[in-house]
């Protein structure tokens with residue numbers, strides 16, 4: 390019986406091949422060790438940076454590769470399909486977009502080439518706060534103008550990779566909510582150089598989580614940020630953050646598709662090899678059908694994702710498709726994870742097979758970077774025109 394995984398018509402085959410080859414240098418043992426110790430996969434992130442994959446979306450004039458989003462999506466999908474996890478570094482691909490789209494020419498000249506070559510890391514994205522949660526405009530971190538600086542006070546939570554980043558894109562309030570007409574006004578984006586402030590006016594505390602994600606909570610105590618580091622116009626930051634959401638949704642959906650493929654390929658191989666009652670377990674339709682169903686679910690999500698990417702790369706604003714792709718891909722990866730554990734039986738729980746690790750990792754996408762409910766709310770209100778609920 391063939392255990393060869395199905396072949397798909399995929400874009401960027403050369404990029405996919407090189408990512409797969411790079412990932413072969415970081416096998417299951419590497420990820421298991423980091424997972425066990427909740428350690429940051431430095432060597433992997435360095436290798437991706439050196440190979441130029443993390444600067445794929447930065448334009449050539451800033452020393453990146455200037456590739457379309459489809460290339461970034463292919464890179465992240467293959468990392469996940471190979472059994473790895475790009476959560477340690479994926480944010481650079483989308484946070485960089487805030488600087489690229491809304492930053493001044495001098496900010497771009499100053500930071501983007503250094504990010505491209507790996508001299509500076511832009512991995513931290515400070516939006517979520519403990520009290521406001523999903524209700525972003527209720528955030529409480531403030532930046533008060535004092536001469537040529539902003540003075541920042543407040544707290545963020547779930548600021549992933551902050552310990553392994555030099556720069557952070559920070560969303561904070563520059564005008565109190567009571568003084569603005571629309572609650573989305575009065576928020577601003579600062580590009581924070583964390584190197585100076587760390588341990589003084591910026592405190593980073595790691596949060597241990599069910600999977601290895603290097604996430605943290607951070608506290609600002611009169612942290613000074615030069616006014617020159619304001620991205621775009623003061624008070625318009627919420628729009629700038631929103632404008633990057635399609636990119637984020639599409640890239641995360643690609644990781645989910647990569648995870649789903651990994652689970653399906655693992656389960657297919659295992660069900661073909663594992664023999665119980667004198668025959669491969671995959672010969673039983675009770676084992677075979679869940680694998681086929683997970684495959685169907687993954688392919689459907691993948692097709693919607695390809696449509697979202699196609700529209701995005703054609704210069705459109707595919708809010709509906711990007712949201713659909715994120716939700717369907719996250720559902721597909723989670724369904725595949727559940728199927729894979731069941732196919733492996735007891736061995737699905739053993740660390741050495743990586744199934745339980747990937748199972749924990751892929752659970753995140755039902756909650757972050759945006760929860761399934763919030764996507765349904767977007768579809769209900771913005772696509773179907775149902776009454777607003779908040």
Ligand SMILES: Cc1cc2nc3c(=O)[nH]c(=O)nc-3n(C[C@H](O)[C@H](O)[C@H](O)COP(=O)(O)OP(=O)(O)OC[C@H]3O[C@@H](n4cnc5c(N)ncnc54)[C@H](O)[C@@H]3O)c2cc1C
Nearest residue numbers: 514515516517522523547548549602604756757758760762
């Ligand atoms: C590992 C990890 C890494 C993260 N990394 C980052 C990061 O780097 N930067 C960053 O800024 N954030 C990050 N986040 C935060 C993430 O974006 C949020 O956890 C997510 O958006 C959900 O917000 P919340 O946790 O505050 O949940 P809450 O807003 O408290 O919501 C809790 C639950 O209630 C549901 N809910 C809330 N309101 C409604 C409603 N009106 N209708 C229906 N359901 C609703 C939500 O869907 C959710 O399931 C990370 C989170 C995790 C767990």
